[in-house]
Amino acid sequence: MENTEPVNIYLHENMSKSAKWAKYLAIITFASVGLSFLQLVFGIIANKGNIISTVFSFIISTVITMILAVNMLNFSKHSNLGLATKDKVYFTQAFMHLKNYFIVIGVIFIILLGLLALFLLVFTIVLIAKH
Amino acid sequence: MESYTAENTTFSLETAGEEQLQSAGKWARFVGIVFIIFGSVLLFATILLLANFSSLMNEVIQLNGISEEMIDMLEKGGKYFIAFALILSAAVLFVNGVLLFRFGSYSNQYIRHKNESTLIASFENLKRYIYFSFIMACISAVLSLISTFVFFGS
Numbered sequence: 137m138e139n140t141e142p143v144n145i146y147l148h149e150n151m152s153k154s155a156k157w158a159k160y161l162a163i164i165t166f167a168s169v170g171l172s173f174l175q176l177v178f179g180i181i182a183n184k185g186n187i188i189s190t191v192f193s194f195i196i197s198t199v200i201t202m203i204l205a206v207n208m209l210n211f212s213k214h215s216n217l218g219l220a221t222k223d224k225v226y227f228t229q230a231f232m233h234l235k236n237y238f239i240v241i242g243v244i245f246i247i248l249l250g251l252l253a254l255f256l257l258v259f260t261i262v263l264i265a266k267h
Numbered sequence: 268m269e270s271y272t273a274e275n276t277t278f279s280l281e282t283a284g285e286e287q288l289q290s291a292g293k294w295a296r297f298v299g300i301v302f303i304i305f306g307s308v309l310l311f312a313t314i315l316l317l318a319n320f321s322s323l324m325n326e327v328i329q330l331n332g333i334s335e336e337m338i339d340m341l342e343k344g345g346k347y348f349i350a351f352a353l354i355l356s357a358a359v360l361f362v363n364g365v366l367l368f369r370f371g372s373y374s375n376q377y378i379r380h381k382n383e384s385t386l387i388a389s390f391e392n393l394k395r396y397i398y399f400s401f402i403m404a405c406i407s408a409v410l411s412l413i414s415t416f417v418f419f420g421s
Contacts, residue, residue, distance in 0.1 A: 144383065150390035157397040164404045171411050178419040208397075224281040231287035234393075238294035238367075245301045 148219060155215035155230075162209035169198055169205075200244065207237040289378045292389070296371025302364030309357040313350050320346050359403060366396040 176194050180187055210233040218226030316323065373389035376382065 144387070146387045147383070147390055150387065150394050154390060154394040154397055157394065157401050161397055161401040161404055164401065164408055168404065168408045168411065171408060171415065175411070175415050175419075178415065182419060224284055228281060228284035228287055231284055231291055235287050235291035235294060238291055238298055241298050242294045242301075245298065249301075 151215055152219055155212040155219070158208045158212040158215075162205045162212065165201055165205035165208070169201055172198065200240065203240055204237055207233045207240070211237065285378055288374050292371040292374030292378075294371075295367045295393075296375075299364045299367030299369075299371060302360045302367065306357045306360030306364060309353055309360065313353040313357065316353070317346065317350050362399060363396060366392045366399065370396060 172194060176190065179190060211230050214226045214230035214233065217223070218230055370389050370392040373385045373392065376385040377389060
């Protein structure tokens with residue numbers, strides 16, 4: 137069953153520009169990861185701070201950032217291919233990568249909110265135990 | 268400059284594509300709501316900080332033992348700089364949140380009613396969100412580069 141929706145010039149322009157800026161966003165994100173790596177190397181050379189915790193936090197943040205950047209880049213690539221070839225499959229893939237991008241951010245927020253709730257719970261229990 | 272004609276500006280979504288768009292919209296709306304809540308909390312915290320700055324500083328002195336010079340600097344104008352940075356952060360969170368919420372809402376409206384104008388509005392907001400994120404990423408990268416030179420240059 138096919139659902140064909142003609143989309144006008146404005147939508148084409150919006151999608152095209154979204155794809156263009158998504159590509160730039162992914163590139164600047166990759167550059168930021170490179171810069172963070174340089175900071176890590178300089179930090180280790182200068183022997184500033186706890187190396188193990190610094191490397192651990194760098195790996196975690198880099199993995200998350202790379203997943204986001206790769207999804208943005210794939211969204212851009214497939215959107216452009218879809219606009220050029222009019223193949224529905226490319227749009228489906230583009231939206232799948234966009235969905236993955238938002239899922240990653242959403243899951244991070246859920247984890248953060250969970251940790252915040254846990255912290256508040258422990259804090260409240262400690263306060264109650266003290267009084 | 269790109270030019271668009273009627274022949275090269277028509278595309279269609281299959282059912283799977285619509286499902287992906289709907290799912291992306293739902294997650295975007297959730298992230299948008301969280302951004303707006305975080306922005307509101309940050310704004311509230313800034314107001315509380317400005318209102319109780321002196322008593323808060325007394326508490327911090329007892330905890331960490333900050334130097335007199337630092338306290339003097341914070342009380343003279345530093346607190347306004349901190350407040351400005353916090354308000355700016357809250358504004359960024361608000362703008363991102365609103366754009367994502369609108370993208371999610373319009374894409375869901377499109378899936379439900381198949382109204383083309385809602386799909387246009389949806390992608391307009393997505394485009395703005397990505398553009399805004401790009402500007403923020405650029406500013407962050409430049410600040411990071413400066414801090415690298417300042418911190419390790421010395």
